[in-house]
Amino acid sequence: MRYVVEVAGRTVEVELDGEHVRVDGVDHLANLADLPGTPVALLTVADVVYRVAVSRGDGRGRYRLSIDGQRYDVEALDERTRAIRALSAATAVPAGPAPLIAPMPGLIVRVNVAPGDAVQAGQGLVVMEAMKMENELRAAAAGVVRAVRVAPGTAVERGATLVELE
Numbered sequence: 178m179r180y181v182v183e184v185a186g187r188t189v190e191v192e193l194d195g196e197h198v199r200v201d202g203v204d205h206l207a208n209l210a211d212l213p214g215t216p217v218a219l220l221t222v223a224d225v226v227y228r229v230a231v232s233r234g235d236g237r238g239r240y241r242l243s244i245d246g247q248r249y250d251v252e253a254l255d256e257r258t259r260a261i262r263a264l265s266a267a268t269a270v271p272a273g274p275a276p277l278i279a280p281m282p283g284l285i286v287r288v289n290v291a292p293g294d295a296v297q298a299g300q301g302l303v304v305m306e307a308m309k310m311e312n313e314l315r316a317a318a319a320g321v322v323r324a325v326r327v328a329p330g331t332a333v334e335r336g337a338t339l340v341e342l343e
Contacts, residue, residue, distance in 0.1 A: 181259045183252045191253070198222075220244075274320035274342035283307030285331045290340060294322045302340050303327065316342065 180191045192199040198207040208221045209229075220227040230243040238254040254262065287304040290296060301313040302322075320342035327339050 179256050180253050181256065184249050274316065274318040276338050276342060277302050277314055277316065277340040279305065279333045279335055279337045279339055280312075280314070281307045281335050283312070283333060285327045285329055285333060285339070286311055287329055288325055288327060288340075290322045290325065292322050292324055296320055296322060296342065305333070305339075314339065318342075 178193050180193070182189050182191050189201050190199075196206060196208055198205045205222050207223075210219045210221075212218060216230050216232070218229050218231070220229045227244050232241045234240050234250065234252075236252075238252050238258065240251045240253065242249045242251055283305040284307075285303060286306050288302075289300075289304070290302050296302065296316045296319065298316055298318050300316050302316055303314045304311055305314060306312070323341040323343045325340050326337070327333060333339065
């Protein structure tokens with residue numbers, strides 16, 4: 178099994194194969210043995226023995242290690258989990274309030290905000306007429322108006338940015 182391990186700001190690749198451990202391409206003979214009735218294990222690498230205590234951290238693959246009295250925060254993820262996390266981060270929606278986008282073509286009737294205004298989630302920002310009905314478009318999240326891209330009387334297409342928030 179292959180893992181990507183981050184410890185003390187350094188990333189290393191660890192491959193486990195029985196008693197053999199490959200760290201960044203270098204083979205080591207290693208053994209890990211639990212001490213019954215304690216949270217401590219003995220890690221033997223070549224002829225050196227380390228006392229290791231492991232506790233779970235605050236997320237998947239995160240651990241706090243105590244090795245001979247030194248503490249380390251470690252993240253160890255198998256290749257598949259790390260690839261999924263990287264893919265998820267690459268497609269993640271940016272944080273913060275989304276701009277107000279026209280949901281359909283229509284005519285702007287009123288603009289209720291100006292640049293610099295603080296708005297709350299659910300607050301009406303723009304009123305637009307579409308299919309002979311007035312629709313109040315509201316903020317999805319709290320924020321501050323960065324820019325207003327429309328004025329009353331403006332005809333807009335579906336997908337047009339009406340108000341930018343920050």
